[in-house]
Amino acid sequence: MADLAPAPRQALLRLGTLRQYGPHEALVLQGHLDDEVYLLAKGYVRVVGDTASGRTVLLALRTRGDLVGELAALDEGPRSASVLAATPVLARSISRYEFLRFLRAHPDAAEAVQRSVTRKLRMATRHRMETGSAPVLVRICGILEGLVATYGRRTDQGVQLDVPLSQLDLAMLAGASLPSVQRAAADLRRRGILSTGYLRLVVHDLDALRALAHAAGGEN
Known part of the structure; x- marks a missing residue:
């Protein structure tokens, strides 16, 4: 939505039907042949x-303003992944x-x-190349860098x-074990780069996070 001019943005917002989904409810199911596109509003x-x-x-995670399910609409193929609230x-x-008419x-x-x-395909390619090869x-840090760039909110x-x-x-995003991720998160907290709460993250030193995201070597 952020890439659209006002006129097409308003035209897009007039399309389709508003639907509500509860947590864990499916918008899209992998392998199915339906071809609706979903514009996330909330x-x-x-x-x-x-x-x-x-x-x-x-x-991946998606939120307000994102389209999901557009690949099936564009190529008429089966759903390549599931989308769950x-x-x-x-x-x-x-x-x-x-x-398509729009x-x-x-x-x-x-x-x-x-x-x-x-952009989604580039991110998927980069993720596939890095998962399993780079240190956890x-x-x-690479995953957090991408999420912060897309969904981050500046605070004091x-x-x-x-x-x-x-x-x-x-x-799951990193293709790593939970204990390995817990150790990595603890390391970032010790360095003062990151603090965590229940389903909430704050990056205190974005430059340090980026430097680690593009580092090489180290232990998995």
């Missing part, structure tokens, strides 16, 4: 995928026909959607991340 969702071994992997969610459910009528919006999809501390204490993100979620 709350957070988790994008998760099931691997061939049956393990569930957290792929992490909090109470309000979203506009937009049919594929409405969405993109044809608003070329600038089509370009914005293309940029959004490209580096992976955690630093950059606050008000997303429903637990240490188990971080472990």
Whole structure:
């Protein structure tokens, strides 16, 4: 939404039907052939995928102003991941026909959607390259750097991340064990880079976090 000019933004907000979802309720299910697009108006969702071994992997978090489910509308393929409400969610459910008609009528919006999809694919590629190879501390800092850039809120204490993100979620995003993530978080707290609360994170030293996110070597 932030990439859209006022006119296409208002046009997009008039599409579809507003729907409410409770925590853990599914907007999208992996493998299904439905093709609605969802514009998030309130709350957070988790994008998760099931691997061939049956393990569930957290792929991303999305919130107000984000589109989810657009790939199925664009390529008519099955859903590549599930989208589950992490909090109470309000979203506009937009049919594929409405969405594509909107993109044809608003070329600038089509370009914005293309940029959004490209960013998601770049992030997914970077995540896949780093997961399992970089040290856990580096992976955690890289994930936090990306989340802060997208969802961070400046406060007197630093950059606050008000997303429903637990240490188990971080472990799933990083492809690491929960004890390893707990040790990495404790290390960041000792350094004064990070403080944590219940589903709340504050980055006190963003430069130090970025430096660690782009470090090499170290222990997993």
